[in-house]
Amino acid sequence: MGLHTLHLVLYYKKNPFGIFDVDPLRVSLSEVLCLYPQITGRLTRRESGNWEVKCNDAGVRVLRAKVEASIDEWLRSADGSEEKDLTFWEEMPEDPSTWAPFRIQVNEFEGGGVAFGLSCTHMNADPTSITLLFKSWIESHRQEPIEHPPFFNSTIFHHQQVPNTSTNSTNYYATKANAKTPAVKMVTSTFKFSNSAIKKCLNKVHDQCPKATPFDLLAALFWTRVMHLKAPKHDNKHSLSICLDFRRLVQPPIPLGYFGNALQFSLLTLNEEEMNCGKLGHVVELVHRHVSGVGEEEVWSVVDWLESQKEEGGKYAPPFRMYGPELTCVSMEHMITGHKSLMFSASFKSDEKPVHVACHVGNVEGEGLIMVLPSAEEGLARTVMVTLPEEEMPKLCEDQAIQRLQPTMLISGTR
Incomplete structure (x- = not known):
C-alpha cells in the first residue's frame, strides 16, 4: 500500500459546539490518542530496510479551515478535487522523521456546518481503521466507552498452516x-x-x-x-x-x-x-x-x-x-x-449524525x-x-x- 493514501471526510449539518471552539476536541483527541500510539509516531526504516513506526508521541497534525459556502451548496457544487482539499496532505519527504503520517482538518462551513477530514498513508491504515479512529474520538468526546478499541497485535498473521503461494x-x-x-x-x-x-x-x-x-x-x-x-x-x-x-x-x-x-x-x-x-x-x-x-x-x-x-x-x-x-x-x-x-454512528449528539461520508484513495x-x-x-x-x-x-x-x-x-x- 506504499503508493496510496487515504482521505476520509465526515460532514455534519450543524456545528456541534455552537460557536466553534476546537479546544474541547483537542482534549478528547489527546485522550483517545493514548490508545493509538502508532498514530502519534513517525515512520522510520529498520536495519532490514522495512518501514516501522517509532512511537515517540510526536503527535497528529490538526488544522482548521473555513469554507466560503454552506454545506448544502458545497455538496451540490464542489467537485472531487475540492472535496479532497477538506483533508490536508503533504507527500512524504525523503527524511520522514518529523513528517506526520496522520492529519486532521476541521472545516467550518457558512451557516454552521462542519466537515472533519482525516488523511493518512494507506500503509498505516485501511478505511475501516481510520473510520473507527474517528468514531473512537467522538465516543471519547462524549465520555462513552470505546465500542471498537484498537488492536495492534500483528502476530494474528503468523498462522500455523503450511504456506500456500x-x-x-x-x-x-x-x-x-x-x-x-x-x-x-x-x-x-x-x-x-x-x-x-x-x-x-x-x-x-x-x-x-x-x-x-x-x-x-x-x-x-x-x-x-x-x-x-x-x-x-x-x-x-x-x-x-x-x-x-x-x-x-x-x-x-x-x-x-x-x-x-x-x-x-x-x-x-x-x-x-x-x-x-x-x-x-x-x-x-x-x-x-x-x-x-x-x-x-x-x-x-x-x-x-x-x-x-x-x-x-x-x-x-x-x-x-x-x-x-x-x-x-x-x-x-x-x-x-x-x-x-x-x-x-460517530455522532456528537443523538440527533447529530453525519449527513454524508466520503472516502478517497490517493x-x-x-x-x-x-x-x-x-x-x-x-x-x-x-x-x-x-x-x-x-x-x-x-x-x-x-x-x-x-x-x-x-x-x-x-x-x-x-x-
Whole structure:
C-alpha cells in the first residue's frame, strides 16, 4: 500500500459546539490518542530496510479551515478535487522523521456546518481503521466507552498452516506487481441511492440472484456501465478487481478494531458474451458467487506470498499499485451491522449524525475505482464514489441504466 493514501471526510449539518471552539476536541483527541500510539509516531526504516513506526508521541497534525459556502451548496457544487482539499496532505519527504503520517482538518462551513477530514498513508491504515479512529474520538468526546478499541497485535498473521503461494489470488498479485499503467487525469463523482431504489432493483434480479447484496448489485451495475465507456479489449475479456475486508473472513475472526490493513484483492474476469447477455441479474449472480467464494485460504495465501517476496536480509519487495490497473471495486458492507452503519454512528449528539461520508484513495490509476459505501439513510441505501479518467465521467453520469435508479448526485467530477 506504499503508493496510496487515504482521505476520509465526515460532514455534519450543524456545528456541534455552537460557536466553534476546537479546544474541547483537542482534549478528547489527546485522550483517545493514548490508545493509538502508532498514530502519534513517525515512520522510520529498520536495519532490514522495512518501514516501522517509532512511537515517540510526536503527535497528529490538526488544522482548521473555513469554507466560503454552506454545506448544502458545497455538496451540490464542489467537485472531487475540492472535496479532497477538506483533508490536508503533504507527500512524504525523503527524511520522514518529523513528517506526520496522520492529519486532521476541521472545516467550518457558512451557516454552521462542519466537515472533519482525516488523511493518512494507506500503509498505516485501511478505511475501516481510520473510520473507527474517528468514531473512537467522538465516543471519547462524549465520555462513552470505546465500542471498537484498537488492536495492534500483528502476530494474528503468523498462522500455523503450511504456506500456500499458488492460488488465484497470489497469481493475481504477482501479475499486478509487474503491471505498468499510464498516468491520466482522474476525477471523482458521488452517487447516492435510496433504500427504495436499491430494494426495487434487488427485487428485479431476485430470480437470478436471490441472495444478492447491495454491493453485488452496485458492483455489477457500475462495472457493466463503465465497461461500455472503455475501448474494446483485444481478448474480449473484462476484469474487475474486488476489494474486501477480511477481518471476518478468517477463523478466528480478527477484531474489527485491528489497526492496519486487512484488505483482500481478487480478480473476477468475464468474457464479452457474459457481460452483454442483456440481464444485469446474471452479472450480479457472478459477482455474488465470486465474493462468497473468497475465503480463508485465499487470504492466507496472499500473506504467505508477500512474505515469500522478501529480499535477502528480510526486506519486503517494492510496493506496487493495488488500485489499478484494472477497474477496482471496494466493498464496505462489513461496516453495516443490522440497520446500523458504523460510518454514520460517530455522532456528537443523538440527533447529530453525519449527513454524508466520503472516502478517497490517493494515487489511483488505470481503469478506475468504485467504492460502495454506507449511506446516511438506513436500510439498503448506499453511496457510490466513482473515480474514472476525466473524459469518461460525463458519459457515466448520464448513463440511463444508472439514472433509472434516480441517484442523488453530490460531489461531481463533471462540473
